[in-house]
Amino acid sequence: MTENSQTPGHTLEPTLLARLTGGLGDRATVEKICQDFGTLYSEFLPDVFHSETNLTIEVGYLGHKSGLMRDLIEGLGDNFVLADTTLRNWSPNFVMACGNGFVITLMETLLGAQAEFISEPIKRPLSNIELDLAVMLFERFANVLRSGVNAAGGFEPIFERPHNWENRPKPDKDHVDEFAALIHMSVKLGKIVSEFALIIPQKALLKTQVTAPKSRNQVSKARKEWAEQLANQVRKSQVTLEARVSLESLTLMTVAKLAPGDVIPFLEQGEITVDVSANGKDLYACEFGRAGEHYTVRIKSTHSSDNEILRHLIK
Numbered sequence: 468m469t470e471n472s473q474t475p476g477h478t479l480e481p482t483l484l485a486r487l488t489g490g491l492g493d494r495a496t497v498e499k500i501c502q503d504f505g506t507l508y509s510e511f512l513p514d515v516f517h518s519e520t521n522l523t524i525e526v527g528y529l530g531h532k533s534g535l536m537r538d539l540i541e542g543l544g545d546n547f548v549l550a551d552t553t554l555r556n557w558s559p560n561f562v563m564a565c566g567n568g569f570v571i572t573l574m575e576t577l578l579g580a581q582a583e584f585i586s587e588p589i590k591r592p593l594s595n596i597e598l599d600l601a602v603m604l605f606e607r608f609a610n611v612l613r614s615g616v617n618a619a620g621g622f623e624p625i626f627e628r629p630h631n632w633e634n635r636p637k638p639d640k641d642h643v644d645e646f647a648a649l650i651h652m653s654v655k656l657g658k659i660v661s662e663f664a665l666i667i668p669q670k671a672l673l674k675t676q677v678t679a680p681k682s683r684n685q686v687s688k689a690r691k692e693w694a695e696q697l698a699n700q701v702r703k704s705q706v707t708l709e710a711r712v713s714l715e716s717l718t719l720m721t722v723a724k725l726a727p728g729d730v731i732p733f734l735e736q737g738e739i740t741v742d743v744s745a746n747g748k749d750l751y752a753c754e755f756g757r758a759g760e761h762y763t764v765r766i767k768s769t770h771s772s773d774n775e776i777l778r779h780l781i782k
Contacts, residue, residue, distance in 0.1 A: 482646075489670055489673060489674075491646045491669055492669055492672070492673045494533070496673065497531065497533055497648050497669065497672065497673070498531060500648075500672055500673070500675055500677065501530075501531035501648055501650045501672075502528065502531075503677035504528075504612075504615075504650045504665065504677055505527075505528025505529075505650060505652060506528065506677075506679075507611065507612075507615040507677055507679065508526050508528075508611060508652055508663075509526045509527060509528055509652075510679065511611050511614070511615070511679070511680060512524070512526045512607070512608070512611050512654075513525065513526055515607050515610070515611060516607070519607075520577070522573075522576065522656065523656075524654060524655060524656050525653075525654075525655040526652055526653065526654055526655075526663075527652060527653040527655075528650075528651075528652055529651040529652055529653055529662075530651050531648055531649060531650050531651060532648070532649040532651070533646070533647075533648050533649075533669070534646070534647070534649075535644045535645070535646060535647070536562075536644055536645055536646070536647035536666060536668060537638065537644050538644075539647055539648075539649040539666050540562060540564075540635070540666055542649075543564055543632060543664065544632070545590075545592075545631075545632045545633050546566060546567050546568070546590045546632070547564045547565065547566055547567060547631075547632045547662075547664075548564070548565055548567055548570060548593050548598065548601050548629045548630065548631055548632070549562055549563065549564045549629065549630060549631075549632060549635060550562065550563045550564075550601070550605045550626040550627060550628070550629040550630075551626060551627045552605075552609060552624055552625065552626035552627075553624070553625050553626070554609075554612070554613060554616070554618050554622065554624045554625075555618070555620060555622040556618045556619045556620050556622065557616055557617075557618035557671055557675070558667060558668060558670075558671035560668065561647075561665065561666060561667045561668060561671065562665070562666040563605050563608050563609065563626065563663075563664075563665060564632075564663070564664040564665075564666065565601065565604060565605070565608070565654075565661070565662070565663050565664075566654070566661035566662040566663065567588065567590070567591065567592070567593055567597075567631075567661075568587070568588040568590075568659060568661040569604075569654050569656065569659070569661035569662070569663070570593055570597050570600055570601050570604065571588040571593070571597065572585055572588060572656050572657065572659045572661070573600065573604070573656060574596075574597055574600055576656065576657070577600075582656075582657030582658065583657075583658075585657055585658070585659060587659060588659070592631040592633065592634075593629075593631055598628070598629050598630070598631075601629040602628065602629060605626055605629060608663065609624035609626060610624070612624065612665070614680040615677050615678060615679065615680065616675050616676070616677060617674075617675060617676045617678070645668050645669075645670065646668070646669045646670075647666050647667055647668045647669055647672075648666075648667055648669055648672050649664055649665070649666050650664060650665040650666075650667070651664050652664065706745050707745060708743055708744070708745050708750075709743065709744050709745065710741045710742070710743050710753070710764050711741065711742045711743075711744065712733060712739060712740075712741050712755060713733070713734040713735065713740070714731045714732070714733060714734055715731060715732045715733065715734050716734075717731065733755075738754060738755075739754070739755035740752060740753070740754070740755070740767075741753040741754065741755045741764045743764060743766075748771075749770045750769065750770055750771065751766045751767075751768070751769055751770065752766075752767050752768045752769075752770065753765055753766050753767055754767055
């Protein structure tokens with residue numbers, strides 16, 4: 468009887484402790500603050516996008532969830548990119564999350580794709596170049612938040628490099644989880660609808676007063692062209708190229724008996740053609756040659772247009 472009577476107390480202890488220390492609020496209070504965040508983003512995030520990219524997006528509040536922070540993040544599913552974020556004098560550890568589909572659609576749009584020809588993105592992790600774009604996205608998301616919360620000092624939000632959901636590091640064994648609220652929003656670009664979420668510890672959320680910025684200039688200080696920023700990110704990204712040379716056909720028996728030191732001739736005589744590819748896509752037809760001690764290839768022609776090559780490399 469003694470063991471049974473103690474079990475419920477141990478189960479409720481974290482919840483009671485959180486309520487006593489301001490880490491867990493009542494349903495009505497949490498819901499009201501989450502709605503205020505939804506209103507903030509619905510009204511001001513579209514302004515930020517339009518002023519900096521000339522793109523029109525629609526943002527809508529979908530609701531909220533309350534629970535342990537780790538459970539809320541895991542419940543998002545694997546089609547999200549996340550960034551651990553801190554805002555001094557407000558919260559040292561909240562998380563921004565964006566649906567991969569929105570990042571993929573935005574990338575295609577910024578590269579010149581027409582909205583009517585952009586299809587629903589397949590569910591997949593983001594590439595490194597798409598994660599670079601997510602950095603710029605989260606800067607805008609974070610600045611809208613900073614403009615609307617009562618964080619003293621005017622500090623800028625700081626977030627770690629975005630990562631795919633499946634690459635999220637596991638917490639330490641001694642990590643003590645805390646109660647949080649997930650603010651769920653929709654983001655529509657063209658005909659593609661995706662999602663965006665904030666996961667905020669309730670300890671910070673319950674002290675928050677969300678107010679609309681007095682002017683649009685407070686939403687975002689940076690007014691640089693996104694196309695220029697994207698081009699810079701693409702130029703900085705590393706791409707591994709592969710050169711493929713066709714060799715003379717051999718029988719299976721001959722191939723099975725090849726040993727170190729054996730020589731396989733090129734298929735072509737004279738000028739040797741080399742196909743250069745990246746990410747499994749043929750990009751250039753080249754000539755095989757040599758410069759000093761180095762073997763080289765010289766580009767003769769391309770297999771695709773510049774835009775087609777760029778779109779392929781970012782995936």
